[in-house]
Amino acid sequence: MGKPPATLGDIAKSLGTSIGTVHRALHDHPGVSPATKARVLQMARNLGYRPNLAARYLSSKKTLRISVNTLQGTTSFWDEVRTGIREEAASILLENVELEFRTCPSLGEGEEEALEAAIAAKVDGIITFPSRPETLRPWIRRASRSHIPVVCVATDAPNSGRLGIVAIDTLASGAIAADLMGRFLGGRAGSVGITVFDMGITEHAEKYGAFESTLKEAYRKSRKLFEERTDLAGMYVTTEASIPVLSAACDAKVLDRLTIITTDLFSDLVPYIRSGAVAATIYQRPRAQGQMALRLLHEFLSEGGRRSNQVSLAPHLVMRGNLDFFLSRQSQESASKNGQNGQEARRLVQDLA
């Protein structure tokens, strides 16, 4: 139990060979006969060898280059994701991660090129948002064939060979929205509208050439809905296209008799929540998603990889009362950038005041 872990030297000694050979064998480096390689691998297994990461980093000083392929984004969602990734990278004790951001201007614009560039740059790992999994799949597959692990954020790319995925649990997310809507409406009769801005519509947006068109269309459609369906009692609006829907509801004078649940949290939505027009919003926790994604990738690249490759996060529920709590979390992202040196940091920071 408490015996010191096996080292390369231990393996070498018990095999009557040298450290160099053991090292080459364990790393598939040339210059080792198949016979010795097998013996080394077997012995490593027997002794339960696990590499000492501190020694490895100290010796090679090789940094892990990780490409972060995300969207510019009209909202702060992706900014938050990137912040989470940066935070997590900074909090890694061995300061051996180097982030390369390849940010696409908008949905579906240059994503494949960005992935290709990351592969060409021979990064050690990729975190990406597969907005259209079908088109990105071959690239992800190419990456993992080049032994570059890929972690998807927010959306999955199934059957792509990706290493892992970090996302809000869609079932839990939808279920909580449904439960809330049911409880909010109480026993009152009425129908509930659900907007779906899925990938199909996204490609639609591409045809229109701009995201603006989608928003206008969202306004138009929901305005029409509000006027036709007078029995509408609730509305569940997904994605950031909630603003045009809200505007439409306002213009149609139905805002106060509708129970509205949205997703995400961005500045344009804040006044609606504060006024109570939006009953609740389902927060996708971009920061946490970014953190977990980097963590997953880094642990894998460091031979840690014991954790599940599918991370499902629970969404947060934001309402009027806890709105400020979440807003203050968002704004404190660029804080704590003062370069404390070791001496200061070591001192106990106490709350004697």
Next chain:
Amino acid sequence: MGKPPATLGDIAKSLGTSIGTVHRALHDHPGVSPATKARVLQMARNLGYRPNLAARYLSSKKTLRISVNTLQGTTSFWDEVRTGIREEAASILLENVELEFRTCPSLGEGEEEALEAAIAAKVDGIITFPSRPETLRPWIRRASRSHIPVVCVATDAPNSGRLGIVAIDTLASGAIAADLMGRFLGGRAGSVGITVFDMGITEHAEKYGAFESTLKEAYRKSRKLFEERTDLAGMYVTTEASIPVLSAACDAKVLDRLTIITTDLFSDLVPYIRSGAVAATIYQRPRAQGQMALRLLHEFLSEGGRRSNQVSLAPHLVMRGNLDFFLSRQSQESASKNGQNGQEARRLVQDLA
């Protein structure tokens, strides 16, 4: 920007002294004159010296011993906290943390002794649950005087000299409960009951000699409440004492006309949530609390300490629809214990299936 970080050797060279002296100066070790010590400290600051943690760990192999002082707990809350701590400890790249669990059988039983034992054992840090902050405060103060940082979980111990605190944001937690209650009740009139099982009552329980008494009392009181206040429409029950309240509501035949919000998530509560008797429960995320606590402490002990010492977590909302999601998370704690060795782990685990 990209220049290599300063080392002890750099400081020594630019000062015309030796590595040993620099090291002693930076660590307050004896055998260095005040003059040289000042010069070293100044130069370290100038060069922006930050210790290389990999080299440090490799050289000294000293592990950080951390004492986890929590409760046995009738519910799984503290088990979850401990699991979170263990998980986080295992995921630290430099495997230099050693956990010592000092678990008290029940509330307020041997907590001071446990803290004293931890201090006497000269651990490097302590994670504790200050059930009664007033009585524990002097011990926490003694710990930090002995340069042992203390992190509180779930409850704060103000003015105790503790290093930090990890907890659910109480304001956000209460606010979401209030908001939900308001929305759930809709326009219907009626009063809302709130149970408070705070420390005062806890000490009461001590007088009674057993926790059982508190539960019985909770039943009695709420039963009485239900019979007297016929206008009661909602109920917000905190802590794990929600079960007797629910039983009372059931026996008083008011369960179906009450909107009940509870806190925490434990097995006895599950059927009530599933049946809809409990509209929602506010989940305190014990696992996350444990993780953050260990993280805070470890970062501090590793001269990282850049993060805020006050970690406020947002609670999760559990309702019928997402109940299974949370239950499955709880049960998967003891998973992934298979001892993968480095060779296997390095291989890409792909989802080609």
Next chain:
DNA sequence: CGGAGTTCCGTTAACGTTTACGGTTCCGGA
């Protein structure tokens, strides 16, 4: 048969820090 090229393997110097040990210098007391 000798040299060139290969394949396999041992040796060794780093990496930055900790720690134990040895060596100065200086001062007080015998």
Next chain:
DNA sequence: TCCGGAACCGTAAACGTTAACGGAACTCCG
């Protein structure tokens, strides 16, 4: 004067891994 002991400082060996170099054995071809 000489010795003992502080007080201060330099030196060097670890820690486990990586990476570069060198050497032995063996093959191949002129």
